[in-house]
Amino acid sequence: MEVLKLQINDNYLNLKDSYLFSTIAKKVSQYKEKYPEKKVISLGIGDVTLPLCETVVEAMKNAVLEMGTKEGFRGYGPEQGYGFLKLAVMNYYKDRNISLDENEIFISDGAKSDLGNILDIFSQDNTVLIPDPVYPVYVDTNIMAGRKILYMDANEENNFLPMPDKNIKADIIYLCSPNNPTGAVYNKNQLKAWVDYALDCGAIILFDAAYEAFIQDKDCPRSIYEIEGAKKCAIEFCSLSKTAGFTGTRCGYTIVPNALIFDNTSLNKLWLRRQTTKFNGVPYIIQRGAEAVFTEKGQKEIKENIKYYLENARIISETLSKMGIWFVGGKNSPYIWLKCPNNMSSWEFFDYLLENANIVGTPGAGFGKNGEGFFRLSSFGNREDVIKAMEKISTIK
Ligand code: PLP
Numbered sequence: 001m002e003v004l005k006l007q008i009n010d011n012y013l014n015l016k017d018s019y020l021f022s023t024i025a026k027k028v029s030q031y032k033e034k035y036p037e038k039k040v041i042s043l044g045i046g047d048v049t050l051p052l053c054e055t056v057v058e059a060m061k062n063a064v065l066e067m068g069t070k071e072g073f074r075g076y077g078p079e080q081g082y083g084f085l086k087l088a089v090m091n092y093y094k095d096r097n098i099s100l101d102e103n104e105i106f107i108s109d110g111a112k113s114d115l116g117n118i119l120d121i122f123s124q125d126n127t128v129l130i131p132d133p134v135y136p137v138y139v140d141t142n143i144m145a146g147r148k149i150l151y152m153d154a155n156e157e158n159n160f161l162p163m164p165d166k167n168i169k170a171d172i173i174y175l176c177s178p179n180n181p182t183g184a185v186y187n188k189n190q191l192k193a194w195v196d197y198a199l200d201c202g203a204i205i206l207f208d209a210a211y212e213a214f215i216q217d218k219d220c221p222r223s224i225y226e227i228e229g230a231k232k233c234a235i236e237f238c239s240l241s242k243t244a245g246f247t248g249t250r251c252g253y254t255i256v257p258n259a260l261i262f263d264n265t266s267l268n269k270l271w272l273r274r275q276t277t278k279f280n281g282v283p284y285i286i287q288r289g290a291e292a293v294f295t296e297k298g299q300k301e302i303k304e305n306i307k308y309y310l311e312n313a314r315i316i317s318e319t320l321s322k323m324g325i326w327f328v329g330g331k332n333s334p335y336i337w338l339k340c341p342n343n344m345s346s347w348e349f350f351d352y353l354l355e356n357a358n359i360v361g362t363p364g365a366g367f368g369k370n371g372e373g374f375f376r377l378s379s380f381g382n383r384e385d386v387i388k389a390m391e392k393i394s395t396i397k
Pocket of ligand 1: 113176208238239
């Protein structure tokens, strides 16, 4: 019998292994083995640490009980999400004078899935433009599809906020504000420049707003749709992960405006078709919890948590400023992106900080070539640890 030769998607072979977090874990465990008496503080975590707020827990408990009754039981739900949650998201946008149609909102199990899955509706022949340093998902999902990737430099000169370059043409542009890993945030004028550029050259912007809830400055948009024309050129990805502690609970939403017409085709219709074919929706119980996030009480409670993280970020920023260390972020974002002192490389500074201050952070080099020489600190830890870490860091030379 003829033996067939199954072919794999060999684009996967072009993916680079990421050793960033495994190397960090290995170095920390070696250090702890050598110095068991030392307390190591982690400012490297990208996960939240505060528990779900009371209103969310209550809503999920009620939904569980409802599911246990004959009348309240629900099986498959709408793939795009229940009307009650879409309505809550619509009102959340309405408060910022952004009007959305219900069918423009797609409830997801988080931003990461949708950021990857959205690529299904675009041709492999498109070129993508991605900032460097970057949240690695944008790069890897495009490598998997075999798309051509162009990088734009985020660096000290542009405060890690790259702006459009008329000489560079790409079909799909990734923007993330507030940014992971840099914590940098675009203001209105800067985002307007990106929207104008995308409209001029017929590109689509994939706008990652996973950290929008951390924005406090009125001049920094929390949604790209605060910019005129954006509904014609941008898809927005949002998440309750960092906003409301849903990293383990899993819920987000993606906005695909009806005005997005490319190649004479509605992207909203394509995405709906993709979702109804490949996705069976977010659990009812989780969607009830997510709905509670948008109630007045839920908003009050999650804002308390965000305030807590932002205060941690302020304490870290203040210490770095006093030490004369260059950094961005930390104001409208949970991340602080600093320049390693004394021209140390990212990994040299990692070792130095671990050995001299017993603090763990994330080497910037792990997020792209422009991250070399930079370092990410996160404010998702607890207050006492942040204060202790800053006391220690300020004593190092
Ligand atoms: N986008 C950015 C920039 C992130 O940093 C993260 C998570 O760390 C995500 C998206 C993924 O969020 P989610 O938990 O909703 O999948």
